[in-house]
Amino acid sequence: MKQCGTGDRGVNRPAFAQFRQCLQNFLIDFTQLGENGKNSSVFLQGVSGYLVGNFLGIQVDMAKFRDTPVGRFQNVKNIRLTWCEPDWFEYVPSDTDAFAYTTSTGLTIRPGRMFFDGGSTPRFSRLFAKFSPWYYTPVALVHDWLAETQACGRPLVNFNQSVAIQQEALKTMMVENEDWKNVFVFNATRWALKSSKGRRLWNLQEDVCPVPISRKKERLKL
Incomplete structure (x- = not known):
């Protein structure tokens, strides 16, 4: 597939013209994929990766995915979220058999009580396959708990480790x-x-923990 925007960097094309070229390339490439027998799921994933990713300049790094280790989720079915207000829920861990994630290095992360809005995905990207803020809820819970403990002055890991754990999960x-x-x-x-x-x-x-919804909304705007 052609990479959108990878031509002469000295040419400053308007954003719409660049997007139109991306769309044209996309239609050519994915028409060919369709002729090769690819199903609609692949087609929708192609929309996500090609139109959104290439337009924003995000590369699909298969090596990074392949080389990332895996861990183990526990008690995913025990995740319980209580509605607080539109788009916001409260997570309270189960008293027994609480949800947890154990990393490839043996660190077990058990999210505690916090307010939660799912994965932080831009609203426009939610039009595309697998970009719902709730599609990978267990992963988002793990990362948000790492961020919560950091904000509350009792970090479990550092910044780079938090990214690596999110990717692994x-x-x-x-x-x-x-x-x-x-x-x-x-x-x-x-x-x-x-x-x-x-x-x-x-x-x-943060001074107040769990971090209140109002404060989390403010943080998202920063």
Whole structure:
């Protein structure tokens, strides 16, 4: 497939013209995929990776996915979320057999009580396959708990470790069920977490814990 925007960097084309070229390339490439017998699931994943990823400049790194180890989820069926307000829930761990994730290195993460809005995905990207904030809920719970403990002054891991654990947990889910696999989502979440905003949010300290919904909304706007 052609990479959108990889021509002469000295040419400053308007964003719409660049997007139109991406769309044209996409239609050519995925028409060919359809002729080769690919199903609609592959087609939708292609929309996600090709139109969103290439337009934003996110590369699909198969080697990074392949080389990432996997861990183990425990008691996923015991995840219980209580509705608080639109888009926001409260997570309270079960008294027995609480949800947890054990990393490939043996670290077990058991999320505690916190307010939760699913995965932090841009609203426009939710139009595409596997970009719902709730598609990978167990992974989002693990990472949000790491961020919560950091904000509350009792970090379990450092910033780079938190990104690595999120990536590992995401791959763990993806290899458990082929229908859940999307390597572009894997790369896009890493790109977002390691962005300057991701690092800035990680370093913010809070006085009230669990961090209230109102404060979490403010953090998302920073």
